[in-house]
Amino acid sequence: MGQKKIKVKICVGTACFVQGGADLLLYEDFLDPHLLGLCEFEGTSCLDACKRDAVGLKAPFVEVDGKLYSEMTPRKLSEILKEAAHVGG
């Protein structure tokens, strides 16, 4: 197999963490087990995305294979990863 894993970086800077980012850390609960196996997760220091965002309303941020996504929810993350797994596989 040797398939490359999808790299998921969940921002755990305070702004993201308190704006619902903490819930994303429960990925083992809300993601499909098959999908879980294809991904590699990491809680990362502030990605600085919030500082570029003038209104400051876009947290939490997640990076999937280097691409940044904003206003992340468990449901949205699940969809993005399904898509990424589909394209990659």
Add this chain to the structure above:
Amino acid sequence: MLEVNNQYTLMKRKIDVEVLKSYFSGTLANDIELLPIKIIPREREPNRCCVYKERAMVRYRIMALLGVDIDRNDDEYKSLASYAEEALAKKPEILPTLTTITPGCSACPDEQYRITDACRGCFARPCLANCPKEAIVFVNGRAIIDEKRCINCGKCLDVCPFHAVVHVPVPCEAACPVGAIHKNAAGYVEIDHGKCIDCGHCSRSCPFGAIAERSSLMYVAKLLMKGTHVVAMVAPAIEGQFPGSLAQIKSALSKVGFSDVVEVAEGAELTARHEANELREKLDGGQRFMTTSCCPAYTGLVDAHVPELAPYYSQTLSPMAYTTHICETRYPGANLVFIGPCLAKKVEAASLPSIDSVLTFAELAALFVAKGVDVKEMPVVEEPVDSTTYADCRGFALPQGVARAVVKRSETPFKTMQIDGLDKKTVRLMKIWPKRPPEADLVEVMCCEGGCLAGPGVLVNPKIANRLRQGIDVATVGTKPLEAKRHV
């Protein structure tokens, strides 16, 4: 009860952050009127009927943040700027803690059971057979409920093989353990403050956000701006609420301007020690049992609704009260701000004149974010106070934590039992205790199911908070399973 983080609680936090940012940059008076538009831009896909209603609700949220009692002081002609000016001019009076936003209330229909078109009109008709009030009638071969006869017992729902019966509750009424919230003649929410115990269950249950907590966050922000001596008294539940260790959270508090930080666990140690002695004395004196008293929603419940239980709750001071005394001696003349997961502590604080203000963790989060303080990047500074004697009392935030700390400090063993979460059923049970005592020496009562870690002012799912409390790094916390047993 809704989840800790939902669209409404996240919106609340965004509003708090935007108001604070604007306050700290000195432009609040100019910005505040336009904040609802900034927060709800025209392009937003609204969750309510339209963006204009959402903006109106943001205005109400800002009023609650400014400490306004919306029930009594909703003046549509008054600008937010003048509300803000008033809020910053003097220490806000924030009792009663809960206020309702009638325009946000959906005027939910009365609680009812209804039979949907999944009803197959079966031959056995268990709904009809089990209804104690003969409220089920069959029309055109299908069951319907005669509302005049129905007593909402739910038996039909339990027995229908097709799950054709639905229960439609009024979420705020269902969540209130004491029947203090009801719909008025017009169908909108109303709180009976004589009955209310300030547990906050209603505000966490309303999916429309029509019940708001009045805040004193702006007052605290002003103290921090002025640079006066402000001491943060942090409740034991704070560990796990932010992405970092307890020591890092303390550093973050200093960074936003608190001069000193005292753990309420320090006062909790005194509570536990005195409660152990008190319990021994009471049992020796012939009393059958004693309950804890550190949960202010529970003591409020007893005082207002179960007075016959009053002789049974511990007269020992709460951790908040002991910690206040510690701070009075350690930092004379300082402003004391209690930071916890609880709304009822705002009521308890009203009886402790040294406490200036009570914040929730969610409000503290807004302070961190508005000031750009990242807990995860905070340095660990050495503790000014040796915490080994009270470290176990950080467990006061968890079910069994109080009882364990008391038992640990007693020379003789006690039998303990827990009431983990108050609802209408547990209140009924408590009412019979004076006649039929519980089979325990010490009953630990926590109003919120899951303890203070699941209080109305928390911001992290207890599953994550518990793992962080075990010292797991936030970067890997998702992969670590929860330890089955942890001795607090």
